[in-house]
Amino acid sequence: MKELTVIEVTKKFGYVKALNKVSFSVKGGEYVVISGPIGAGKTTLLRIIAGLLEPDSGDILIDGSSILPLAPEERNVAYMPSGFTLFPHMSVYDNVAYGLRARELNEEEIKKRVKSALSLVGLWHRRNSLPHELSGGMKQRVALARALVIGAELLLLDEPLSALDLLLNIELRYELRRLAKTLGLTVLHVTHNFEEAMAIADRILVLRRGVIQQYDTPEVVYKKPANLFVASFSGEVNILEGSVIKSKRGIVEIEVEDFGYLKVEGDGLRAGERVVLVYRPEDVIVKFSQEEGGYEGKIISARFLGMFIVVEIELPSGKVIRSYVPSYLMKELERYGPNVYLELPPDRALVYLYPREGLTKVLAMG
Amino acid sequence: MPEVMLVGVSKYYGDVVALEDVNLKVFDREYFCVIGPSGCGKSTLLKIIAGIVRQDKGNVYINGKLVDTVPIEERGVGLMFQEIYLFPHMNVWDNIVYSPNVRALDPVEVVRIGRELIDTLSLSFRRKNFPEELSLGLQQKVALARALASGAKLLLLDEPLGSIDPRSAIELRFELRRLVKDLGLTAIHVTHNQEEAMLIADRIAVLRKGRVVQIGTPEELYFNPQTPFVARFIGGENNFLVGEVVREEGYFKLVDVDGLIIRCYSKHSLGKKVVLSIRPEMVFVLNRRRGSNSFKGVVLERSFLGKYLRYLIKLENGVKLIVKTSPELVLNEGDETFINLQEDRIIVFKYPSEGIDKAITYE
Numbered sequence: 147m148k149e150l151t152v153i154e155v156t157k158k159f160g161y162v163k164a165l166n167k168v169s170f171s172v173k174g175g176e177y178v179v180i181s182g183p184i185g186a187g188k189t190t191l192l193r194i195i196a197g198l199l200e201p202d203s204g205d206i207l208i209d210g211s212s213i214l215p216l217a218p219e220e221r222n223v224a225y226m227p228s229g230f231t232l233f234p235h236m237s238v239y240d241n242v243a244y245g246l247r248a249r250e251l252n253e254e255e256i257k258k259r260v261k262s263a264l265s266l267v268g269l270w271h272r273r274n275s276l277p278h279e280l281s282g283g284m285k286q287r288v289a290l291a292r293a294l295v296i297g298a299e300l301l302l303l304d305e306p307l308s309a310l311d312l313l314l315n316i317e318l319r320y321e322l323r324r325l326a327k328t329l330g331l332t333v334l335h336v337t338h339n340f341e342e343a344m345a346i347a348d349r350i351l352v353l354r355r356g357v358i359q360q361y362d363t364p365e366v367v368y369k370k371p372a373n374l375f376v377a378s379f380s381g382e383v384n385i386l387e388g389s390v391i392k393s394k395r396g397i398v399e400i401e402v403e404d405f406g407y408l409k410v411e412g413d414g415l416r417a418g419e420r421v422v423l424v425y426r427p428e429d430v431i432v433k434f435s436q437e438e439g440g441y442e443g444k445i446i447s448a449r450f451l452g453m454f455i456v457v458e459i460e461l462p463s464g465k466v467i468r469s470y471v472p473s474y475l476m477k478e479l480e481r482y483g484p485n486v487y488l489e490l491p492p493d494r495a496l497v498y499l500y501p502r503e504g505l506t507k508v509l510a511m512g
Numbered sequence: 513m514p515e516v517m518l519v520g521v522s523k524y525y526g527d528v529v530a531l532e533d534v535n536l537k538v539f540d541r542e543y544f545c546v547i548g549p550s551g552c553g554k555s556t557l558l559k560i561i562a563g564i565v566r567q568d569k570g571n572v573y574i575n576g577k578l579v580d581t582v583p584i585e586e587r588g589v590g591l592m593f594q595e596i597y598l599f600p601h602m603n604v605w606d607n608i609v610y611s612p613n614v615r616a617l618d619p620v621e622v623v624r625i626g627r628e629l630i631d632t633l634s635l636s637f638r639r640k641n642f643p644e645e646l647s648l649g650l651q652q653k654v655a656l657a658r659a660l661a662s663g664a665k666l667l668l669l670d671e672p673l674g675s676i677d678p679r680s681a682i683e684l685r686f687e688l689r690r691l692v693k694d695l696g697l698t699a700i701h702v703t704h705n706q707e708e709a710m711l712i713a714d715r716i717a718v719l720r721k722g723r724v725v726q727i728g729t730p731e732e733l734y735f736n737p738q739t740p741f742v743a744r745f746i747g748g749e750n751n752f753l754v755g756e757v758v759r760e761e762g763y764f765k766l767v768d769v770d771g772l773i774i775r776c777y778s779k780h781s782l783g784k785k786v787v788l789s790i791r792p793e794m795v796f797v798l799n800r801r802r803g804s805n806s807f808k809g810v811v812l813e814r815s816f817l818g819k820y821l822r823y824l825i826k827l828e829n830g831v832k833l834i835v836k837t838s839p840e841l842v843l844n845e846g847d848e849t850f851i852n853l854q855e856d857r858i859i860v861f862k863y864p865s866e867g868i869d870k871a872i873t874y875e
Contacts, residue, residue, distance in 0.1 A: 365816045452747040453793040
């Protein structure tokens with residue numbers, strides 16, 4: 147199993163730093179997803195590892211040795227660019243054999259390798275089919291076999307699922323991960339879709355404007371985002387502004403605009419500092435009586451989504467807060483709404499210092 | 513009062529059936545979504561309503577008036593597509609009031625219309641920006657403002673959020689619906705994204721291979737899918753188990769799924785082959801066996817998805833079930849667990865004559 151280490155890789159296009167001192171490592175057999183908005187440098191990073199671009203500085207190691215001096219075909223890395231498609235007029239077999247023929251291997255060796263790659267993805271029996279005779283999932287597996295046939299153990303996938311309709315995208319996520327795990331591959335998978343990243347990844351590397359924002363498990367990135375941008379990129383957020391009244395032993399008291407006084411968990415803040423408070427909609431609890439306290443609000447919309455109902459609640463100040471309520475509370479919503487009370491659990495708050503460059507700039511998806 | 517009605521609309525491209533006998537009615541001020549897989553005919557449907565494409569059979573009525581021979585510019589529709597068409601050399605304001613219908617108006621009126629749209633769409637700080645200075649989400653809002661500037665009350669949207677990053681697209685769903693409701697418009701919105709449709713639509717038409725499979729509110733489609741395809745397409749991932757009705761037990765039927773006896777409500781009689789649709793979010797995970805529809809299983813896969821956890825659980829008889837639970841419940845891969853299926857949450861379909869795989873295939 148191949149281990150990958152990226153050390154301080156920088157790449158400039160003109161004045162723009164596509165990658166700025168990017169360092170991280172991927173363990174053998176690990177599935178790492180690189181996620182970030184358009185222009186984050188995701189594709190540039192993959193192309194540098196694949197050997198199609200040279201970094202301005204920095205190094206890349208596979209199992210401890212630098213691969214920068216090696217030509218792309220010597221790196222033993224399989225790269226699947228985004229928008230990758232099969233040759234429509236070629237059979238599954240010929241599609242997979244294409245890369246080997248380009249390397250001028252003899253037909254016997256080619257057959258051996260194609261058979262092994264297609265068997266791995268469970269499609270040897272479809273070797274004579276044409277791409278249009280296959281389902282979306284099967285095509286994806288053939289594309290993977292094409293990448294695997296050269297014997298690479300490090301797989302670089304650039305937006306492998308983005309061309310698919312959402313439903314197929316969702317179903318194939320798990321298939322892709324399963325296959326990589328079964329074969330013991332080390333994978334770097336690029337996507338702008340954070341939900342896809344969460345579903346597949348052992349760890350997610352969040353990239354923005356060429357800089358790593360966070361590198362951790364899906365759970366940690368989602369629950370403890372390193373900064374405001376990651377909080378907003380990784381899922382829906384309610385954003386509140388306020389200033390710290392008191393901060394002591396992990397408890398912060400905040401005067402929050404629209405809400406008033408709020409006590410939450412948080413560290414490293416001082417009285418008087420301006421802060422941004424983030425609550426995920428599923429962490430905002432809707433209550434129907436004021437017994438346990440809570441902030442008064444009025445439901446202005448409730449939309450049924452299956453597993454959840456997404457509810458928008460207007461506060462007396464006019465501020466709108468979003469909450470995901472489990473669907474089994476549908477009846478209660480209808481019976482006791484629209485006047486409700488909001489509870490903001492102290493342990494679910496994400497507190498950040500107010501950004502100097504302003505909220506809009508920090509939250510921009512680009 | 514835009515109300516849209518399609519009667520027996522069909523469209524063919526050579527041998528290919530794009531639409532076959534489509535009948536539907538969109539009410540005044542309704543937000544109506546048309547969803548289906550790529551190639552199901554949904555864009556063609558929208559183009560026929562707009563007057564961009566002419567149907568081969570059937571009629572289109574807008575406000576009760578037959579419009580089959582009415583050209584696009586006289587149909588009173590505002591159009592918006594996945595690709596964003598703005599004039600790059602014009603600022604936001606000029607783009608919005610560009611439409612010839614608008615320019616023909618009295619200048620005072622033009623300013624009034626422009627201001628109203630800019631306020632409604634919260635674009636006031638951006639009115640002097642050029643398109644390339646705006647995010648794709650904002651550009652699409654400008655395109656929307658321009659579509660509305662001509663005074664159109666019927667909005668036709670083809671994958672309007674398709675080119676926008678997923679996070680901004682979610683925010684725009686809320687804005688789009690609010691705007692249509694606040695302005696009293698009628699909207700017909702085409703998308704392949706069922707999540708988007710559920711959030712935004714009053715009613716949804718599910719299209720497959722050019723035919724309308726089902727029309728209903730999000731709740732109706734979710735709780736009462738008429739075919740296994742709708743059950744697969746709506747509500748996210750789903751489980752389909754094939755079995756046979758083997759016994760009756762009071763109100764219940766017992767269905768044998770590979771040796772696992774599952775109790776459910778069903779109108780299908782003894783000996784009938786059936787398909788059970790079991791939604792992943794409706795499976796309860798327990799720490800011990802409880803109730804008669806409880807089964808032992810082992811966790812094969814686990815993914816954290818923020819609002820929920822997704823597990824793949826292999827039951828005693830080898831059947832694999834996708835299960836979604838609250839993110840508080842934590843099981844690990846390899847853990848043994850129990851699941852419980854509630855009888856009234858299982859939807860039972862007659863086994864389709866073409867086989868289950870074909871019946872739910874995505875095309």
